Amino acid sequence: MSTIEINKLENEEENKTPDKRQIEAEEKEVMLKVDNENMEASSDTKTDPGGPVKAALSGEVTEQGREVKPKFIPIGAIKMPGFFTRNADKPKDDDGAIEKDNENEKTDDGSKIKHNRLQFLHTCPFTQFLHQRPQHENDESREAKKHVGLFSNIKYPKVFQRHTANNEATLASMETLEDKLDTPNDGMENVKLDVAEAEEGKVATKLPLKERIRQKKFIIDDIVVCAVVALVLLVVIIGIVVGARAGPPAERPLRLGRYMTTLTSCGPVEGILDEGVYKFFNIPYAVPPIREKRFTYAQPLNDISLCWNGTRTAHERGPLCIQFVENGTIIGEEDCLTVDVVTPHVRYDSPLPVVVLIGANSLAGGISPAQPSALYARTKEVVFVRPNFRLGPFGFLALDMLSKSKYPETSGNYGLSDLLVALQWVKHNIKHFGGDPESVTLLGHRAGATLTAALTTVPRTHKLYSRAWLSSASVIFPGEPLEQSQKINEQFKQRINCADVDCLRNISALEILTATPDIWLGNNIGILPVAGEFKYSWLVLDGDLLRQHAYESWDAQKEAKDSGKEKVFKPMVFGTTEHSGHSDLLQMKTLNWTAEIVEKMVNESIIGEKNLTQAVFNHFNKTYEGLVGLISSIRTLCPLVSLARLRLAAPMYVVLGSGAGGGKLGSRMAGINADVEAILGTFDSEGPEQRRFMAAMQQQFYYYVWNGRLPGAEAALTGVGQDALPLPALPACDLLIREDIVPRYAHID
Numbered sequence: 001m002s003t004i005e006i007n008k009l010e011n012e013e014e015n016k017t018p019d020k021r022q023i024e025a026e027e028k029e030v031m032l033k034v035d036n037e038n039m040e041a042s043s044d045t046k047t048d049p050g051g052p053v054k055a056a057l058s059g060e061v062t063e064q065g066r067e068v069k070p071k072f073i074p075i076g077a078i079k080m081p082g083f084f085t086r087n088a089d090k091p092k093d094d095d096g097a098i099e100k101d102n103e104n105e106k107t108d109d110g111s112k113i114k115h116n117r118l119q120f121l122h123t124c125p126f127t128q129f130l131h132q133r134p135q136h137e138n139d140e141s142r143e144a145k146k147h148v149g150l151f152s153n154i155k156y157p158k159v160f161q162r163h164t165a166n167n168e169a170t171l172a173s174m175e176t177l178e179d180k181l182d183t184p185n186d187g188m189e190n191v192k193l194d195v196a197e198a199e200e201g202k203v204a205t206k207l208p209l210k211e212r213i214r215q216k217k218f219i220i221d222d223i224v225v226c227a228v229v230a231l232v233l234l235v236v237i238i239g240i241v242v243g244a245r246a247g248p249p250a251e252r253p254l255r256l257g258r259y260m261t262t263l264t265s266c267g268p269v270e271g272i273l274d275e276g277v278y279k280f281f282n283i284p285y286a287v288p289p290i291r292e293k294r295f296t297y298a299q300p301l302n303d304i305s306l307c308w309n310g311t312r313t314a315h316e317r318g319p320l321c322i323q324f325v326e327n328g329t330i331i332g333e334e335d336c337l338t339v340d341v342v343t344p345h346v347r348y349d350s351p352l353p354v355v356v357l358i359g360a361n362s363l364a365g366g367i368s369p370a371q372p373s374a375l376y377a378r379t380k381e382v383v384f385v386r387p388n389f390r391l392g393p394f395g396f397l398a399l400d401m402l403s404k405s406k407y408p409e410t411s412g413n414y415g416l417s418d419l420l421v422a423l424q425w426v427k428h429n430i431k432h433f434g435g436d437p438e439s440v441t442l443l444g445h446r447a448g449a450t451l452t453a454a455l456t457t458v459p460r461t462h463k464l465y466s467r468a469w470l471s472s473a474s475v476i477f478p479g480e481p482l483e484q485s486q487k488i489n490e491q492f493k494q495r496i497n498c499a500d501v502d503c504l505r506n507i508s509a510l511e512i513l514t515a516t517p518d519i520w521l522g523n524n525i526g527i528l529p530v531a532g533e534f535k536y537s538w539l540v541l542d543g544d545l546l547r548q549h550a551y552e553s554w555d556a557q558k559e560a561k562d563s564g565k566e567k568v569f570k571p572m573v574f575g576t577t578e579h580s581g582h583s584d585l586l587q588m589k590t591l592n593w594t595a596e597i598v599e600k601m602v603n604e605s606i607i608g609e610k611n612l613t614q615a616v617f618n619h620f621n622k623t624y625e626g627l628v629g630l631i632s633s634i635r636t637l638c639p640l641v642s643l644a645r646l647r648l649a650a651p652m653y654v655v656l657g658s659g660a661g662g663g664k665l666g667s668r669m670a671g672i673n674a675d676v677e678a679i680l681g682t683f684d685s686e687g688p689e690q691r692r693f694m695a696a697m698q699q700q701f702y703y704y705v706w707n708g709r710l711p712g713a714e715a716a717l718t719g720v721g722q723d724a725l726p727l728p729a730l731p732a733c734d735l736l737i738r739e740d741i742v743p744r745y746a747h748i749d
Helices: 003-015 018-044 051-058 119-122 125-131 140-154 167-172 200-206 209-215 222-248 374-379 392-396 414-432 447-455 482-488 492-496 502-508 509-514 549-564 595-603 624-648 676-679 689-708 731-740
Strands: 071-076 190-193 261-262 269-275 276-286 340-342 350-360 383-387 435-446 467-471 572-578 652-655 716-719 724-726
Touching: 018 190, 018 276, 071 340, 140 492, 167 374, 269 624, 276 374, 340 374, 340 414, 350 447, 350 689, 383 414, 392 414, 414 435, 435 689, 447 467, 467 689, 482 492, 502 676, 572 624, 572 676, 595 624, 624 652, 624 731, 652 689, 676 689, 689 716, 689 724
Parallel strands: 350 383, 350 435, 435 467, 467 572, 572 652, 652 716
Antiparallel strands: 071 190, 261 269, 269 276, 276 340, 340 383, 716 724
C-alpha cells in the first residue's frame, strides 16, 4: 500500500462520525468473540505447533482437506487467533490494561511462560524513554529517527517489556484467518498482507544469542566480539608470563636485612650484603693441610666428620696461605685452603658466569692484584671466586723421602692439587651462590697464569672449567723427570736436618721456610738475561698430575680437536703488557737513565754476548722505556707470542699503555699488572686516556666471559690501548725468536 493510500485511510478514519465508529467497534468485538469461540472449539484437536497463522502463511497445513491460504483482512476489523483474544473477557484496570494472572499460562505449543513480576519497572521514566517510538516518519525527521530508534531497536529482557492499554490496538494490527475467502464489502478497503522474507542477516540479528549459536547463524558483531575477547585473553596471558619472568629475582631472605645464608656441600654458610653484592669469605674447600696432611695432595671435604655443625659465619676474610712476599717477609698461615665468593645474586634462576681468580706474583709468594671486585660483580653480572692455594715449599717441594712415603711414588705440585680440588668445589657448590657451573672462566695472573696453563694439561680438570684467560704466564714448564728435580732439592734436605717424613711434618712452618734457599726465591722477570743464569722451577713432572711436558699435552689436545675425536681443547687467551718488566726497584737503580747507561746494560747481557746490541736498538730506543721494552720482550711478550701465535694458534693481546694510541707510549707505562687491574677496576685511571683503556680492556674480557670468544673479528694478535686494534706484526719478536733468545730466556714463574 502506498503512502498516499495510507494517508487517505487515515483521513477517512478521522472523518468518521461517532456513530460509525461505535458500529465498527461493536463489529470488531463480535468478530473477536466469534474467533475466540472457534479457537476454543478447535483446541481439542492437535494442530501444528506453529499455530494457524504460521500454517496459513506457509500454505502447508490443510483444514478439512483444503489448503488454508492467506486472507484479505480489512483494516480495523481483523480477526485474531485465540491466544491473542484469550484475555478479552478478563477484567481491566482503570487504565484499560488487562490484568494478568500471577499463574503461568500456556503458549500454543504447550510450554509455560512465566509472567513478569517486576512490572513496576515499566513505570520508570528512563524505561519508558527507551521504548518510545518516533512519531514522524517523513524525510525531515530521519535524523531524529536514528537517535530515537537506536534505543527502540534494543532487545530487553521480559522484565523490561511494556504492557500498555493499547494491547487491543496492537493485536488488531496483526494477521488472522477468516473462514471464507470472500469478505463482505463494508466500505473498507481490503489489504493483502504479503509476508516478505526478511533478509537472513536481519533475521539473525533479531534472534537471541543462544538461538544464533544453535542455528549457527552469526552476525558480524558476534565475530568482532569473539575476536576482541580472544585478543584480550591473549594479552592477559602474555602479560602474566612476561610479568612472571621479568619480575625481581627470587633472592633468598636476608637476616636482619644484611646477612645472607646459602648452602654448601659441607653445611650452610652465612655471608654479608655489602657494596650491593653478597660476600662470602673463608669457606673451607679442602681438608686443612697440616700435620700428617702436610706435603700431600689436597683432599676434598667429602666426610661429614670434617664439616661444621650449624651455620658457618663467612663475614670476615681468612688468612692467606703462608708465603714469601717480595721484600722477603713471611705472611699467612698453613691452614688456609678456603675460597672467597662475591656474587650479585643468591638465586637458582638465571645463573651467572663464574670467574675464578688465580693470582700469585711468583710460586714462592707475593700478593696478586687478582682480587674479587664488588663493583664489577654487580655491573658486569659475574660471580667471582678466589681460592687460596699453597705456595713455596709447602706447595711445591719435591723430595725423595716424600715420594717414598706414598704409592705410587711422587711428590711436589701440592698447590696445583689445591686448585684442582677448588675447581671441584666450584663445580658442586657455585649454583648455591647464583653461579653457572657450566660457564667457568679461569683468570690466571703471572704465577697464577702459569699454574692455570699447567691445569689445562691435566685431564681431570677438563670438565671443571669452560675457558682460560692467561695474563703474563710463563712458557717454561718442567720437562725433567721427577728424579732430576729431587736431586736439585737435596740442598733443602741438608739444611732442614730431617731424616724422615715424620720429622718434616712435625717441625714448625718457620723452620721449613728458613731452610728454603734464597736462590729459589729469585725472580728474573725484570732483568736482562745473562749467560749461565740459574733457573729454578717449582713445578715438577710428578708423574700424577703432570705426566708430560705442557707443549706435548697441548699438541695432543689440538690434534684430537682437529680430528674430531675429542673436544678437550678449551678456549684460551694469552696476554701481557708492553712494559711487564717495569718495577720500582729497577727504575730506582739509577737517578738519571742516559743512553750510555742503557747501552752498557744491554752490552753486558746475553744480547751483547751475541753481538745483537745494534740490531735490538733498531727496535728499542736508548731510554729507560726502551730498556723496559726490551726486557719485557725477552722475558714475557715474545715467548707468549711464540706459544700463542705460532704453536697454539690462540688469540693474544698486548697492552700498549694506559694512555697509548697507535702504539705510542703515553706519560704512564703499562706495567705487568695493568691489564688485570683494568679488568677488575683497580687501575689508577687519572685521565680520559686511562679510563678509555680500562673500558677497552673490560670489553675484551667480559665479552669473552659471556660468549667464549673475543669481540669483533678474531685476530691472532690484538693491541689494547685506548681501543682494541689488530697488530699486524712484532718485528722485534721476530728478531729475538730468530736469534734463539726467545723463548730460551723466558721467565719461569
